[in-house]
Amino acid sequence: MTTASPRYSRIIGTGSFLPPRRLTNADLAVQLAKDDIETSDEWIVERTGIRARHFAEPDVTSSDLALPAARAALEAAGVKAEEIDLIIVATSTPDMIFPSTAALLQHKLGIHGCPAFDVQAVCSGFVYALTVADSMIKSGAASKALVIGAEVFSRILDFKDRTTCVLFGDGAGAVVLAGSDEPGIVASELHADGRHVDILCVPGNVAGGKVLGDPFLKMDGQAVFKQAVNVLEKVARSVLQKAGRSESDIDWLVPHQANIRIMQGTAKKLKMPLEKLIATVDEHGNTSAASIPLALDVAVRDGRIKPGHTVMLEGVGGGFTWGAVLLDF
Structure with a gap:
């Protein structure tokens, strides 16, 4: 006798982790001044809303950041690691070319056997990963999933380019997703448009023991801003x-934490008061695939997001990718 697959999946626990090293804008300005790169707290805050970010130490990897975030989510969910039967990690800064960061995390959690793989959609990665996990749970392929966004973006920043190096930070956020007969993830939608691959990219790769191309992040800020503003309202609606x-x-909008002006603009277009916008970009910077689950965990743990609330998650990223998930807590 077979058991029917659950009709829905629900987030039953959240967790996050930031590396201890916190750099304020003033700290970063001092560091950049050593290479005659000028910036200031005022310049960064005015353009982005960012006041600080966290950087991992040189020997700390994405899976190292993902591990405490995963453990915090498991604890919040009341779930043991061995109960997890699916691990998806969204990252653009994997520990290795292969195996996947998810497989490395699986090993660090002391479990084995369940599928574990990475999703690469840059800053939309967590929304992509959550949508995939939701589909797998609904299909009966999994019952409890760890979905994580983890990044060490500090590794791919050009600290001679003040237009990008001041924007990003490192961190990880995680959720435990479980099958349910009650609505949790209500609806989702994913998109990509490869015509815009060049507006946000790291145009390098490894071949023959050497880095070919450019290993640093490149961004056309104005083009990214224009695309983000255009697609976020549409996908949410x-x-x-x-x-x-x-x-x-x-009840709450939890967007990708890239730029406070984009975030506030999206909230206004959705006719939402800014008090309903979850913003952590001021303290975290842009942590790419980690930004949405980091912000979600902050708002769950400080009591803003409560059971019964409806939350919209949405992200945009290189590719150009974008997507949104509507969920009931």
């Missing part, structure tokens, strides 16, 4: 339509 909901049903 599309997901709401799929769910049969309206903007007024959203």
